[in-house]
């Protein structure tokens with residue numbers, strides 16, 4: 001039979017990373033391709049204890065249906081964390097618990113994007129957001145990223161000409177580039193968008209993972225009325241729990257509740273209770289210190305190896321947090337060609353092209369350092385350097 005699908009399915013890219021991850025299932029390949037947190041840092045024993053506590057103390061509540069908004073004590077914890085971390089006052093009533101930020105992106109798409117709606121997005125941009133929004137068939141307007149954040153003139157022009165429904169960005173240690181908006185750019189983005197009808201979707205998946213320098217204010221501070229923040233427990237506890245949140249102004253919050261009810265009624269309640277129990281009974285600061293210290297060492301190891309083994313003409317970012325860095329080959333050298341050569345040398349990365357909504361990125365690549373040990377990082381970067389040299393000549 002001829003299966004018939006909605007037209008939108010033809011316009012949504014399959015996750016290129018999933019395709020690459022299939023190639024890298026081969027255990028002999030050193031992979032910098034995935035975006036996995038370091039599993040050695042998952043708080044396994046503490047989560048086990050928290051799960052036993054929850055299932056002992058409130059077994060039937062934990063296994064019953066619950067409210068769409070999410071477990072109130074968990075939303076209160078998130079609210080207090082914004083106050084402590086950023087001096088932001090975001091009441092629990094404005095926080096919606098989701099099954100991870102990826103669901104948050106889908107819900108934003110559902111309530112904000114019609115077919116051909118203008119959507120501004122960073123270039124390069126987070127692949128999962130490109131995929132989630134694509135299902136709603138927007139017109140993407142890419143905003144170039146500079147080393148200190150978005151190209152403000154480009155954003156201004158897009159806002160003036162197209163009045164996009166949303167501008168989606170990752171101001172802290174962006175996936176894929178590792179770039180962080182400077183203080184100045186945060187203010188400029190905020191000031192430019194406030195008073196317009198464009199929402200800023202501030203995806204802060206990596207904000208707690210700064211391992212160098214001082215925290216900068218959330219962009220939200222400069223545009224509270226049209227700012228939405230996305231947060232996630234994936235990178236600070238464990239992604240398998242599938243737990244994140246959206247902080248949104250009231251009117252938007254109501255729409256998100258309707259969209260979420262239609263999607264899944266509510267987020268995994270057992271996970272919510274376990275995470276809350278873990279947070280209430282453990283020192284999150286010392287857990288975060290462990291993650292940051294490890295990622296600093298892994299990042300430093302990768303940067304040092306790149307300085308040693310990559311050809312001089314190859315440039316790359318030096319992130320102050322997060323899990324990724326971004327390398328750029330000389331003009332005319334293709335990262336897809338490099339990928340094929342690298343796979344033969346048993347090392348993998350993600351070529352830049354899928355992170356672009358306008359077909360660019362052909363000479364760039366994303367490298368993940370959080371999920372490889374120092375010896376593998378050095379050996380993998382050495383092999384990649386060899387592959388680059390044979391391509392560049």
Ligand SMILES: Cc1ncc(COP(=O)(O)O)c(C=O)c1O
Nearest residue numbers: 100101102126175205232234244
């Ligand atoms: C920028 C960004 N947003 C959202 C997500 C999705 O995270 P979650 O596990 O919370 O769904 C990721 C995952 O890698 C990410 O890098």
